[in-house]
Amino acid sequence: MLSKRVIACLDVRDGKLAKSVKFVDTKDIGDPVEKAREYYLDGLDELVFYDITASSDKRNIMLDVVEMVANQVFIPLSVGGGIRSVSDATDLRLAGAEKINVNSAAVQRPELISECAQAIGNQNVVLSMDILKVPVSDDIPSGYEMVINGGRTRMGIDALAWAIRGEELGAGELVVNAIDADGTKEGYELNLTRMISEAVRIPVIASGGAGTPDHLYDVLTEGKADAALVASMVHYGEYTVSGIKQELHDRGLHIRMSW
Amino acid sequence: MGKTQTLIVDYDAGNLHSVRRACVEVGLDAEICADADRVAAADRVIFPGVGAAGAAMRSLCANGMDEALKTVIGSGRPVLGICLGLQISLDYSEENNTRTLGIIEGEVKRFSFDRADLKIPHMGWNEVEVVKPHPVLGGIEPGDAFYFVHGYYPSPASDDAVYATTVYEERFASAIGRENYFATQFHPEKSGRVGLRLLSNFAAWDGSC
Numbered sequence: 357m358l359s360k361r362v363i364a365c366l367d368v369r370d371g372k373l374a375k376s377v378k379f380v381d382t383k384d385i386g387d388p389v390e391k392a393r394e395y396y397l398d399g400l401d402e403l404v405f406y407d408i409t410a411s412s413d414k415r416n417i418m419l420d421v422v423e424m425v426a427n428q429v430f431i432p433l434s435v436g437g438g439i440r441s442v443s444d445a446t447d448l449r450l451a452g453a454e455k456i457n458v459n460s461a462a463v464q465r466p467e468l469i470s471e472c473a474q475a476i477g478n479q480n481v482v483l484s485m486d487i488l489k490v491p492v493s494d495d496i497p498s499g500y501e502m503v504i505n506g507g508r509t510r511m512g513i514d515a516l517a518w519a520i521r522g523e524e525l526g527a528g529e530l531v532v533n534a535i536d537a538d539g540t541k542e543g544y545e546l547n548l549t550r551m552i553s554e555a556v557r558i559p560v561i562a563s564g565g566a567g568t569p570d571h572l573y574d575v576l577t578e579g580k581a582d583a584a585l586v587a588s589m590v591h592y593g594e595y596t597v598s599g600i601k602q603e604l605h606d607r608g609l610h611i612r613m614s615w
Numbered sequence: 616m617g618k619t620q621t622l623i624v625d626y627d628a629g630n631l632h633s634v635r636r637a638c639v640e641v642g643l644d645a646e647i648c649a650d651a652d653r654v655a656a657a658d659r660v661i662f663p664g665v666g667a668a669g670a671a672m673r674s675l676c677a678n679g680m681d682e683a684l685k686t687v688i689g690s691g692r693p694v695l696g697i698c699l700g701l702q703i704s705l706d707y708s709e710e711n712n713t714r715t716l717g718i719i720e721g722e723v724k725r726f727s728f729d730r731a732d733l734k735i736p737h738m739g740w741n742e743v744e745v746v747k748p749h750p751v752l753g754g755i756e757p758g759d760a761f762y763f764v765h766g767y768y769p770s771p772a773s774d775d776a777v778y779a780t781t782v783y784e785e786r787f788a789s790a791i792g793r794e795n796y797f798a799t800q801f802h803p804e805k806s807g808r809v810g811l812r813l814l815s816n817f818a819a820w821d822g823s824c
Contacts, residue, residue, distance in 0.1 A: 357741065357742065357782055357783075358733075358737065358739050358740070358741045358783060359739060359740040359741065359760060361739050361740065396807070401739070401740055426632075426633065426636055427636055427640075428640075430636075430637055430640065430804060430805060430806070430807055430808075430810060430811060431762065431805055431806075431807055432762060432805050449630050449632075450630075450632065452632060452633065452636065454630070454633060454805065476629075476630070477629065477665055477666050479665070479736055479738065479764045479766075480630075480665075528736070528738070529738070554731070557731075557734055557735055558734055558735075559734045559738050559739070580732075582734060582738075582739065583739070612740040612760040613758070614756065614758055614759055614760070614809070615807050615808055615809070
């Protein structure tokens with residue numbers, strides 16, 4: 357039986373691990389290579405690196421980080437942040453990333469999804485969606501709107517419609533990131549996650565808001581997510597990957613427990 | 616006797632670097648190779664691949680790699696297929712209606728169940744149940760899970776070829792083999808410690824079983 361996945365997300369800025377709260381006030385909290393190795397040995401199912409480096413001249417640092425991690429972490433490795441072209445994607449794949457996350461650039465130019473799918477295979481293209489809860493309107497019938505640039509720019513695009521479009525364009529997975537919940541530790545956006553998961557046939561990864569193992573349980577059951585992304589919960593040592601997995605397993609979820 | 620070399624078949628079907636990295640981790644001297652003559656004469660071969668069967672077969676045939684694979688498999692030297700590599704070793708794939716290498720009798724079929732809660736592709740960690748012992752599967756315990764990504768599954772003509780099975784709605788063959796050829800539908804290079812164990816078993820395997 358297929359297991360529900362626990363995925364850790366490491367935000368990396370200038371080669372260092374950072375964690376944001378609601379996408380602002382990022383602070384550095386350690387070495388991403390060391391953290392990646394630690395989580396891998398503790399039973400993590402998949403890793404996501406998100407490059408939040410502001411200046412383009414420091415972007416090559418990310419390729420080095422990815423390569424160092426890929427040499428010692430033998431689980432799927434996904435990388436996102438600032439990917440604008442197929443060549444950005446293939447550079448990261450050569451450095452050792454399995455999957456590529458496209459985000460803002462795909463909202464602005466949707467063909468990026470199909471171009472990447474063509475070049476590296478649908479299953480390796482993850483469409484990462486930053487989503488803001490808004491009042492229901494004619495333009496945004498689901499009540500969830502796409503935002504880009506780390507949540508600063510509203511796009512006037514309905515998130516549910518964008519998820520379906522993303523699947524049609526060739527995305528192999530979706531990350532549903534509720535920016536209202538990001539960093540709050542108050543739980544995932546269950547309604548949003550379930551709505552999108554029921555509308556597509558590809559796997560959905562819930563992101564934003566994890567604070568306790570119960571939050572993961574809720575989004576993997578009620579929220580119908582295939583995988584749950586954690587960050588702060590594990591980065592500051594409050595919880596361990598294996599501890600979270602044990603709790604989910606004890607509550608009856610199908611989780612990979614031997615590694 | 617000098618150190619043997621493992622060649623990873625490069626036929627424009629996906630990222631082979633993760634396979635090479637995992638091989639290096641288990642001590643194999645592994646090199647990515649697109650030269651059919653060298654593959655035909657290699658000590659040990661890994662035949663990986665991600666992507667569509669049709670394009671992959673065209674690419675294999677275009678540079679004689681199809682014949683090279685048959686030659687090295689016929690020679691008795693150990694060969695490991697992974698994912699699309701496994702699928703291409705059967706007779707036929709429903710994906711792009713493709714005639715494939717025919718090393719093991721059988722077909723590759725599309726997952727066709729209609730259940731909204733089961734996503735396609737089958738992506739993630741799933742248990743691999745060993746149904747017949749094989750040197751490459753040594754030390755794999757009940758409950759051990761491996762990483763899968765695929766929308767089509769192998770259906771060998773005979774159970775004799777099946778070494779492990781996995782359930783995704785239905786039970787399918789997740790590891791198959793014949794003599795010195797062994798293949799997995801899952802990705803050992805992305806399956807943590809148990810995956811490295813499998814690759815390390817392959818590194819020590821002489822091709823007999």
